Amino acid sequence: MPIHVIFDALAACASLGMTLFVYRWRLRDAGQKIDSAGPLYALALLAGAAAGGFGAGTLNLWLSGEPGMGRSILGALAGAILAVEIFKRWRGITGSTGLIFVPAFATSVVVGRWGCYLSGLADETYGTPTSFPLGHDFGDGILRHPVQLYESFTMAVFLVVALILIGRRSAYFMRNGFYLLVLVYAGQRFLWEFLKPYGTVVGPFNLFHLLCAGLVIYSIAMMAKGRAS
Numbered sequence: 001m002p003i004h005v006i007f008d009a010l011a012a013c014a015s016l017g018m019t020l021f022v023y024r025w026r027l028r029d030a031g032q033k034i035d036s037a038g039p040l041y042a043l044a045l046l047a048g049a050a051a052g053g054f055g056a057g058t059l060n061l062w063l064s065g066e067p068g069m070g071r072s073i074l075g076a077l078a079g080a081i082l083a084v085e086i087f088k089r090w091r092g093i094t095g096s097t098g099l100i101f102v103p104a105f106a107t108s109v110v111v112g113r114w115g116c117y118l119s120g121l122a123d124e125t126y127g128t129p130t131s132f133p134l135g136h137d138f139g140d141g142i143l144r145h146p147v148q149l150y151e152s153f154t155m156a157v158f159l160v161v162a163l164i165l166i167g168r169r170s171a172y173f174m175r176n177g178f179y180l181l182v183l184v185y186a187g188q189r190f191l192w193e194f195l196k197p198y199g200t201v202v203g204p205f206n207l208f209h210l211l212c213a214g215l216v217i218y219s220i221a222m223m224a225k226g227r228a229s
């Protein structure tokens with residue numbers, strides 16, 4: 001069984017376990033918001049995540065001159081957000097409904113990126129060549145940035161902070177936790193994308209840079225909207 005499949009399964013199990021833990025611990029009300037939205041909410045989320053994940057991942061490969069189909073957690077996040085926001089507008093649902101997903105998403109990145117790292121060159125997520133002490137040989141004799149681990153460690157720090165704030169029932173985090181997750185994840189991804197050998201779209205920016213910029217704008221705008229309401 002490919003190592004990536006094993007870590008995908010571990011990430012799924014870990015994120016599910018984290019969701020059950022925080023639901024029983026502090027986020028029962030946040031979970032009930034999802035229940036009250038009805039089953040079409042989950043359908044919109046899953047459809048958006050699938051379309052965004054495979055669409056962005058595959059397009060990025062094509063732009064980088066690589067054949068085949070790809071998938072992207074960043075694309076899945078962007079697709080899920082777009083689909084859910086459309087659904088919420090249709091159903092007249094206001095306010096953030098994503099807090100329950102915050103620890104789970106961070107956990108899936110922390111665990112899942114190790115699968116990307118251990119899969120080597122075949123995973124197409126390695127970084128550019130470097131003389132940095134943390135450089136890793138993914139199998140071709142060239143030391144490269146282990147950007148997968150940069151991302152895993154960054155989101156691990158975010159996860160710890162998020163759990164502390166949830167435990168304290170921080171009013172600001174309970175209201176804006178999902179938008180803060182999007183801001184941190186997209187912000188750090190924007191930086192790591194400069195260390196990846198992907199094909200560019202505009203100037204030095206690749207497709208994922210543009211998605212990250214859009215998500216940063218979205219998160220800031222939604223938090224500003226919450227303050228104004």
